[in-house]
Amino acid sequence: MTAQAAQAQQPLLSVQDLKIRIQMDNGEMNAVDGVDFDIQKGKTLGLVGESGCGKSLTSRAIISINPKECETTGSIMYQSSSGESANPLNLLSMDPSGKQIRSIRGRKIAMIFQEPMTAFSPMYTIGNQIMEAILIHRTKNKKEAKKITLEMLSKVGISDQEKRFDQYPHEFSGGMRQRAMISMALSCNPELLIADEPTTALDVTIQPQVLELMKSLQQEFGMAILLVTHDLGIIAEMCDEVAVMYLGKIVEQAPVKEIFHNPKHPYTKGLLKSMPRLGGNKSKRLDSIEGSVPIPINMPPMCGFYDRCKDRIEGVCNVQAVPKTRLSDKHMVRCFLYSDQHEGE
Numbered sequence: 001m002t003a004q005a006a007q008a009q010q011p012l013l014s015v016q017d018l019k020i021r022i023q024m025d026n027g028e029m030n031a032v033d034g035v036d037f038d039i040q041k042g043k044t045l046g047l048v049g050e051s052g053c054g055k056s057l058t059s060r061a062i063i064s065i066n067p068k069e070c071e072t073t074g075s076i077m078y079q080s081s082s083g084e085s086a087n088p089l090n091l092l093s094m095d096p097s098g099k100q101i102r103s104i105r106g107r108k109i110a111m112i113f114q115e116p117m118t119a120f121s122p123m124y125t126i127g128n129q130i131m132e133a134i135l136i137h138r139t140k141n142k143k144e145a146k147k148i149t150l151e152m153l154s155k156v157g158i159s160d161q162e163k164r165f166d167q168y169p170h171e172f173s174g175g176m177r178q179r180a181m182i183s184m185a186l187s188c189n190p191e192l193l194i195a196d197e198p199t200t201a202l203d204v205t206i207q208p209q210v211l212e213l214m215k216s217l218q219q220e221f222g223m224a225i226l227l228v229t230h231d232l233g234i235i236a237e238m239c240d241e242v243a244v245m246y247l248g249k250i251v252e253q254a255p256v257k258e259i260f261h262n263p264k265h266p267y268t269k270g271l272l273k274s275m276p277r278l279g280g281n282k283s284k285r286l287d288s289i290e291g292s293v294p295i296p297i298n299m300p301p302m303c304g305f306y307d308r309c310k311d312r313i314e315g316v317c318n319v320q321a322v323p324k325t326r327l328s329d330k331h332m333v334r335c336f337l338y339s340d341q342h343e344g345e
């Protein structure tokens with residue numbers, strides 16, 4: 001195989017044994033505890049789970065923007081297809097404020113957040129802020145940077161771009177700010193877009209528009225997406241593959257159809273049951289998972305879902321760490337109900 005062919009087969013991003021520990025007054029929190037996943041070029045991986053499962057910490061670790069107290073280990077190998085480097089680079093070994101990660105963050109790997117206000121400074125116009133990103137990463141020519149900014153604003157469906165260019169963030173509605181943030185993220189033509197709850201703060205009528213927009217821009221630019229959400233409806237709509245996260249661990253991972261038609265983990269099944277049905281009886285109460293996500297401080301080795309699991313096996317699930325089981329090439333589950341085929345840790 002040629003070096004180029006080998007490179008083409010590499011995942012764009014490969015996260016291995018990612019752990020994030022935070023020292024708290026009352027002990028050590030294992031907020032992310034041995035997470036592995038790959039993201040393929042041009043594909044969308046969904047990271048789904050209830051609030052507090054470690055999704056944001058995981059996604060922010062990729063571009064080293066977690067706060068200092070987050071002690072992070074493992075590896076995050078990134079293989080750029082525009083190839084400054086023939087071999088994958090370990091993003092985790094880079095200085096979080098150094099030149100190397102800054103040349104990747106915002107340019108090759110861009111991120112959009114739930115709250116677009118955090119992406120923009122209230123002091124400068126939207127146009128200047130997007131243009132600034134383009135001037136740093138794409139061109140030194142101001143005229144060209146302005147032209148690209150106006151094009152990007154138009155691509156995300158913002159009309160009257162010349163006027164909008166000169167407006168401040170507070171003059172935009174929430175939905176428009178979200179669009180503007182997407183245009184800023186995509187203006188540098190990233191290879192990977194990390195979208196952390198990109199539509200959660202938006203009005204439900206605008207949500208599908210923003211998702212459609214992300215999909216069409218993905219097709220146009222061929223970027224991969226890591227889509228972080230607690231909403232399985234969005235996963236069904238957008239993703240190729242799904243990783244279900246619970247209490248700092250990926251408990252099930254499979255192609256999107258497999259997750260919806262052949263879910264295995266009791267937590268995945270619970271999430272699916274709690275999903276609102278289209279055309280369903282709105283007055284019917286949703287069948288939500290009882291209990292809430294515990295805080296993973298000084299956790300003994302056991303299944304984190306034990307207290308909430310209807311299928312738990314006492315003396316098994318609460319006394320040892322749960323190994324991964326590979327049900328097929330593409331389907332992994334972490335649950336003792338399937339562990340006779342486990343591959344060991």
Ligand SMILES: Nc1ncnc2c1ncn2[C@@H]1O[C@H](COP(=O)(O)OP(=O)(O)O)[C@@H](O)[C@H]1O
Pocket residue numbers: 022031049050051052053054055056057058067069295296
């Ligand atoms: N800087 C921090 N200090 C202390 N705890 C944190 C910090 N950041 C996140 N956490 C905790 O880590 C866990 C995972 O957080 P997060 O990744 O934000 O979850 P998610 O995005 O899935 O809702 C939560 O219990 C959260 O409270």
Ligand code: SF4
Pocket residue numbers: 265266267303304305306309310311312313317322334335336337
């Ligand atoms: S390992 Fe046991 S407690 Fe955990 S999800 Fe599976 S059956 Fe439930």
Ligand SMILES: [Mg+2]
Pocket residue numbers: 055056057196
């Ligand atoms: Mg989050």
